[in-house]
Amino acid sequence: MDQFAVKVFVRLRPSVLDPAGEATKSASIKLGAEGIKSLRIGKMIEVKIEGNGENEVREKIDLLCDRLFANTVIEDYEYSLEKL
Amino acid sequence: MDNFTVGVVVFPGSNCDRDVSWALEGCLDVRTKYLWHESSDLSDVDAIVLPGGFSYGDYLRCGAIARFSPLINALDEFVKSGKRVLGICNGFQILTESGFLPGALVANKNLNFICDDVELDIVSSKGGWFNNLDEKQTIKLPIAHGEGRYHCDSDTLKKLVDNELIALRYKNNPNGSSFDIAGITNEKGNVLGLMPHPERACDEIIGGTDGLFTLKSLILK
Numbered sequence: 001m002d003q004f005a006v007k008v009f010v011r012l013r014p015s016v017l018d019p020a021g022e023a024t025k026s027a028s029i030k031l032g033a034e035g036i037k038s039l040r041i042g043k044m045i046e047v048k049i050e051g052n053g054e055n056e057v058r059e060k061i062d063l064l065c066d067r068l069f070a071n072t073v074i075e076d077y078e079y080s081l082e083k084l
Numbered sequence: 085m086d087n088f089t090v091g092v093v094v095f096p097g098s099n100c101d102r103d104v105s106w107a108l109e110g111c112l113d114v115r116t117k118y119l120w121h122e123s124s125d126l127s128d129v130d131a132i133v134l135p136g137g138f139s140y141g142d143y144l145r146c147g148a149i150a151r152f153s154p155l156i157n158a159l160d161e162f163v164k165s166g167k168r169v170l171g172i173c174n175g176f177q178i179l180t181e182s183g184f185l186p187g188a189l190v191a192n193k194n195l196n197f198i199c200d201d202v203e204l205d206i207v208s209s210k211g212g213w214f215n216n217l218d219e220k221q222t223i224k225l226p227i228a229h230g231e232g233r234y235h236c237d238s239d240t241l242k243k244l245v246d247n248e249l250i251a252l253r254y255k256n257n258p259n260g261s262s263f264d265i266a267g268i269t270n271e272k273g274n275v276l277g278l279m280p281h282p283e284r285a286c287d288e289i290i291g292g293t294d295g296l297f298t299l300k301s302l303i304l305k
Binding site: 012015016017019020023068069071073074 | 233237
């Protein structure tokens with residue numbers, strides 16, 4: 001069995017308003033940071049997972065992302081995978 | 085309808101289960117039974133309410149974890165049989181997460197947790213959940229949510245409109261919901277999800293009775 005470290009990034013789709021991102025952008029400007037054009041907040045999920053090779057692990061992660069980690073009505077996801 | 089029993093689902097973090105039970109039993113004399121989320125036996129209930137609250141602490145997304153409970157797995161057959169399911173607030177969020185209703189509920193536009201009475205237009209008579217047969221087309225119900233902004237893509241919205249699946253719209257949209265949507269039904273009409281709380285408007289002494297009709301309609305066949 002191979003072990004992999006997976007980082008999943010879940011982001012609100014561009015068409016979905018992100019009020020938390022807007023509020024953070026506003027605070028960033030109050031802090032004095034200049035030049036911020038856009039700020040959106042997502043989630044990063046770290047998973048350590050075992051499987052017989054990368055393909056099998058990708059299948060599992062695809063299922064997890066599609067059915068649990070992200071709600072594809074409002075969110076997109078992508079992930080990176082590193083063999084340990 | 086003497087033996088008609090409404091199942092009120094209890095998740096870890098539900099907090100309107102007792103209110104729903106009180107409204108049904110105390111105000112409408114309808115028998116209720118609490119259903120723990122790990123139960124998948126729905127054989128002795130005739131309708132189901134998914135109450136408000138914060139199931140599983142709203143972890144990941146509101147309703148996202150509750151979707152995987154044995155009870156929600158068993159709900160598919162219950163819904164297909166035509167029995168009625170009412171999802172209130174967190175219950176509505178669970179119904180969208182689990183695919184019984186389209187769209188999703190996301191953070192309110194102004195990021196506030198909004199606790200208020202709102203005026204609502206009754207849009208569709210599908211499922212007979214609202215009393216819109218007379219001239220009164222507007223009701224007032226309480227809302228209490230931080231993540232009640234209904235969102236769907238334009239194709240889904242068109243489908244909702246074309247098939248008369250939009251049950252309720254806010255008169256003054258409090259949370260930024262698409263098309264002012266406060267509640268929708270499935271195509272068959274036996275599943276209703278809404279952000280306002282009908283169970284909190286079942287007695288004049290607590291500010292109104294506009295929620296009674298919806299709870300009463302649970303016993304429709």
